[in-house]
Amino acid sequence: MTTTAVFPVPASAPADSAIEPRIVPEGSVGFVSPEFLHFSEPLTLSSGQVLPSYTLAVETYGQLNAARSNAVLVCHALNASHHVAGMDAERPDQIGWWDNMVGPGKAVDTDRFFVIGVNNLGSCFGSTGPTSINPATGQPWGASFPLLTVEDWVHAQARVADHFGIGRFAAVMGGSLGGMQALSWAITCPDRVGDCIVVASTARLSAQNIAFNEVARRAILTDPDFRGGDYHAHGTVPANGLSVARMVGHITYQSDEVMASKFGRTQRAPGPTGDYRYNYDIEFEVESYLRHQGEKFSRYFDANTYLLLTRALDYFDPARAHGGDLSKALAAAQARFLLVSFSTDWRFAPEHSREIVRALLKNQREVTYAEIDAPHGHDAFLLGDRRYHAVVQGYYDGIAARLGLGARRRVTGVLA
Amino acid sequence: MTTTAVFPVPASAPADSAIEPRIVPEGSVGFVSPEFLHFSEPLTLSSGQVLPSYTLAVETYGQLNAARSNAVLVCHALNASHHVAGMDAERPDQIGWWDNMVGPGKAVDTDRFFVIGVNNLGSCFGSTGPTSINPATGQPWGASFPLLTVEDWVHAQARVADHFGIGRFAAVMGGSLGGMQALSWAITCPDRVGDCIVVASTARLSAQNIAFNEVARRAILTDPDFRGGDYHAHGTVPANGLSVARMVGHITYQSDEVMASKFGRTQRAPGPTGDYRYNYDIEFEVESYLRHQGEKFSRYFDANTYLLLTRALDYFDPARAHGGDLSKALAAAQARFLLVSFSTDWRFAPEHSREIVRALLKNQREVTYAEIDAPHGHDAFLLGDRRYHAVVQGYYDGIAARLGLGARRRVTGVLA
Numbered sequence: 001m002t003t004t005a006v007f008p009v010p011a012s013a014p015a016d017s018a019i020e021p022r023i024v025p026e027g028s029v030g031f032v033s034p035e036f037l038h039f040s041e042p043l044t045l046s047s048g049q050v051l052p053s054y055t056l057a058v059e060t061y062g063q064l065n066a067a068r069s070n071a072v073l074v075c076h077a078l079n080a081s082h083h084v085a086g087m088d089a090e091r092p093d094q095i096g097w098w099d100n101m102v103g104p105g106k107a108v109d110t111d112r113f114f115v116i117g118v119n120n121l122g123s124c125f126g127s128t129g130p131t132s133i134n135p136a137t138g139q140p141w142g143a144s145f146p147l148l149t150v151e152d153w154v155h156a157q158a159r160v161a162d163h164f165g166i167g168r169f170a171a172v173m174g175g176s177l178g179g180m181q182a183l184s185w186a187i188t189c190p191d192r193v194g195d196c197i198v199v200a201s202t203a204r205l206s207a208q209n210i211a212f213n214e215v216a217r218r219a220i221l222t223d224p225d226f227r228g229g230d231y232h233a234h235g236t237v238p239a240n241g242l243s244v245a246r247m248v249g250h251i252t253y254q255s256d257e258v259m260a261s262k263f264g265r266t267q268r269a270p271g272p273t274g275d276y277r278y279n280y281d282i283e284f285e286v287e288s289y290l291r292h293q294g295e296k297f298s299r300y301f302d303a304n305t306y307l308l309l310t311r312a313l314d315y316f317d318p319a320r321a322h323g324g325d326l327s328k329a330l331a332a333a334q335a336r337f338l339l340v341s342f343s344t345d346w347r348f349a350p351e352h353s354r355e356i357v358r359a360l361l362k363n364q365r366e367v368t369y370a371e372i373d374a375p376h377g378h379d380a381f382l383l384g385d386r387r388y389h390a391v392v393q394g395y396y397d398g399i400a401a402r403l404g405l406g407a408r409r410r411v412t413g414v415l416a
Numbered sequence: 417m418t419t420t421a422v423f424p425v426p427a428s429a430p431a432d433s434a435i436e437p438r439i440v441p442e443g444s445v446g447f448v449s450p451e452f453l454h455f456s457e458p459l460t461l462s463s464g465q466v467l468p469s470y471t472l473a474v475e476t477y478g479q480l481n482a483a484r485s486n487a488v489l490v491c492h493a494l495n496a497s498h499h500v501a502g503m504d505a506e507r508p509d510q511i512g513w514w515d516n517m518v519g520p521g522k523a524v525d526t527d528r529f530f531v532i533g534v535n536n537l538g539s540c541f542g543s544t545g546p547t548s549i550n551p552a553t554g555q556p557w558g559a560s561f562p563l564l565t566v567e568d569w570v571h572a573q574a575r576v577a578d579h580f581g582i583g584r585f586a587a588v589m590g591g592s593l594g595g596m597q598a599l600s601w602a603i604t605c606p607d608r609v610g611d612c613i614v615v616a617s618t619a620r621l622s623a624q625n626i627a628f629n630e631v632a633r634r635a636i637l638t639d640p641d642f643r644g645g646d647y648h649a650h651g652t653v654p655a656n657g658l659s660v661a662r663m664v665g666h667i668t669y670q671s672d673e674v675m676a677s678k679f680g681r682t683q684r685a686p687g688p689t690g691d692y693r694y695n696y697d698i699e700f701e702v703e704s705y706l707r708h709q710g711e712k713f714s715r716y717f718d719a720n721t722y723l724l725l726t727r728a729l730d731y732f733d734p735a736r737a738h739g740g741d742l743s744k745a746l747a748a749a750q751a752r753f754l755l756v757s758f759s760t761d762w763r764f765a766p767e768h769s770r771e772i773v774r775a776l777l778k779n780q781r782e783v784t785y786a787e788i789d790a791p792h793g794h795d796a797f798l799l800g801d802r803r804y805h806a807v808v809q810g811y812y813d814g815i816a817a818r819l820g821l822g823a824r825r826r827v828t829g830v831l832a
Binding site for chain 1: 465620622623624628631637638656660666667681690692700702707723736765
């Protein structure tokens with residue numbers, strides 16, 4: 001297996017003191033460790049390039065039933081990983097990114113479902129990507145790692161399903177870029193998806209979305225420490241560029257309202273009479289927050305991976321092969337669908353979800369759509385809004401009933 | 417006089433071939449040249465620093481009447497200048513930034529009003545700023561130029577009024593950062609402002625607004641070519657940082673809708689079968705547009721000036737000295753007010769203007785408020801929307817009537 005040992009967060013991150021080591025909170029899947037699945041069959045990519053082999057980092061929660069009918073694939077967004085739920089066995093302070101959603105008795109109930117988290121191909125948390133060694137050269141791939149598309153991820157993940165002997169997922173689910181993967185699964189492998197759950201996502205980026213990605217890329221590409229993408233060979237890291245890229249991202253993940261309520265115009269360290277400092281150091285709390293987020297990100301995320309992920313976002317456009325007609329692109333889909341959007345999400349505003357809903361209805365697909373009036377912007381998909389989780393929980397209860405997976409054995413989460 | 421010869425746009429900018437040199441279009445003020453007014457009395461700034469002397473670049477259009485009652489001060493936004501209207505006599509392709517608004521027979525009718533454009537103190541188009549020579553050292557001020565506030569600009573501009581013998585402006589007017597200056601004029605010099613016209617502006621930046629400014633500043637400050645602000649001494653220009661800063665700005669100036677209609681997902685140079693290029697070069701038209709805007713800006717705009725202007729935006733908050741109560745801050749104002757906002761402006765959304773309107777009404781001020789349903793986002797304040805210009809034109813006709821300036825002598829613009 002060709003893997004790199006990279007953790008989803010920096011080694012210097014402080015432990016969460018609220019979590020006592022080795023004590024499992026109610027509703028948690030407990031301590032988890034990734035597996036690294038190696039696939040030696042070449043993968044032909046959308047670009048035409050061929051990846052000779054690859055490794056994917058995977059975590060699973062719950063038990064696959066005998067019929068192999070209860071599997072759920074959770075796809076991740078830009079900077080997340082396979083570590084969806086529970087506490088990393090090696091670093092118990094590292095809680096999965098969708099831990100509030102996935103666990104025993106939670107919306108995605110691991111007492112009944114077998115849940116798989118996969119680090120995307122091309123990412124930097126254990127799956128093969130730009131930081132991995134290119135077997136042909138013995139050096140890190142770096143800038144020479146091939147660009148990937150959402151469809152490439154689906155094909156790579158399909159082999160994970162094969163590995164577990166899963167012919168058809170009970171559900172494929174994701175938020176944001178993860179939602180694109182779920183949607184692409186329903187189009188690309190229609191007979192392998194029972195239900196498709198697409199949260200805070202889109203069927204194609206708008207010009208404004210692409211524009212923000214381009215700003216992020218320019219910040220990275222023009223950082224002298226990027227060195228054409230071969231920064232590893234030069235012993236540098238384009239930390240300034242990555243930091244600016246992340247700051248831009250963070251603004252788009254939050255609503256104007258939530259930034260106003262979290263930070264407002266609060267000053268960080270005003271003079272004795274509340275005076276401004278009259279310099280370009282941190283004046284306002286929001287500046288402190290953004291710089292902190294940017295710097296933290298630049299210490300643990302790989303720049304080539306960030307470029308690759310933003311380009312995959314830009315390129316996703318299943319309607320493109322159908323003259324821009326999304327309903328034609330979705331004609332092949334056989335899944336039932338749950339779409340969720342958030343009122344203050346201006347990155348992928350509700351209209352993006354509504355467009356998908358309309359295209360599905362045109363194909364007479366069974367669609368449930370929830371537009372949640374939440375203040376948190378795009379980030380809402382990661383948060384524990386009660387109505388949002390109740391919708392997802394109710395939807396999964398329906399899936400469980402249809403598949404005869406039985407009733408909930410315990411109640412946590414929004415029902416608790 | 418201490419001035420620098422810098423033009424508002426790069427010398428390499430192509431001439432607008434639609435404008436024949438020396439032919440004055442209808443409604444244009446014609447060929448104009450700046451004056452450079454030197455003020456040798458020290459100016460004490462909000463920061464407590466003292467600027468020993470300064471020069472302001474100024475253009476004027478129309479004639480000051482004998483009563484000196486018909487003067488209008490036009491304040492500019494981030495990257496504009498004193499060149500508000502007409503064609504620069506030296507570079508006739510350089511049209512003033514608000515030429516569609518100011519001219520004979522236009523909304524701000526130079527047949528009746530004497531209009532003054534002033535390049536802000538600290539800017540880089542002829543007024544004293546970071547690119548000017550510090551008389552104490554004989555070197556450019558660079559990073560040592562003092563930070564300025566909107567109030568400092570008002571005080572500096574008041575001396576321009578004194579220079580022309582104008583005790584009271586018929587109107588002070590501006591959009592965006594220029595609108596802040598108009599508002600500050602009404603608070604700071606209440607007896608010198610007859611009417612105050614505030615377009616697409618705000619009484620204080622939101623956390624999100626500050627966040628975008630901070631991203632722009634980080635891009636500049638962390639560019640190695642910035643060299644602590646002393647790039648001139650090192651013969652460098654932080655072009656990459658300035659370019660990224662400008663790209664971020666451009667996204668916030670436009671609505672999602674207008675970017676969708678201007679650029680959509682149009683590809684720049686797709687392969688023979690419409691294929692993606694699978695690299696980080698320009699793939700989409702919107703990327704080309706942004707890079708072009710960024711690169712152009714980095715060739716003509718000064719980085720220290722950009723930092724200074726964004727900080728002045730952040731700091732503007734007249735309510736701050738009144739416990740956050742904007743109505744108290746506006747209690748001193750005596751002017752009548754016109755506020756204009758645009759429905760798709762998400763940089764300074766209509767709610768920012770409505771807050772000012774409410775605070776003025778609480779003070780029983782006379783307020784006209786127009787919320788224009790225009791698709792262009794923040795940039796709408798610079799464009800020629802017919803309803804917008806009709807509102808401004810009607811308002812100025814009212815000012816002219818009250819001041820006995822007579823009726824329009826010719827009709828152009830929205831009435832034409």
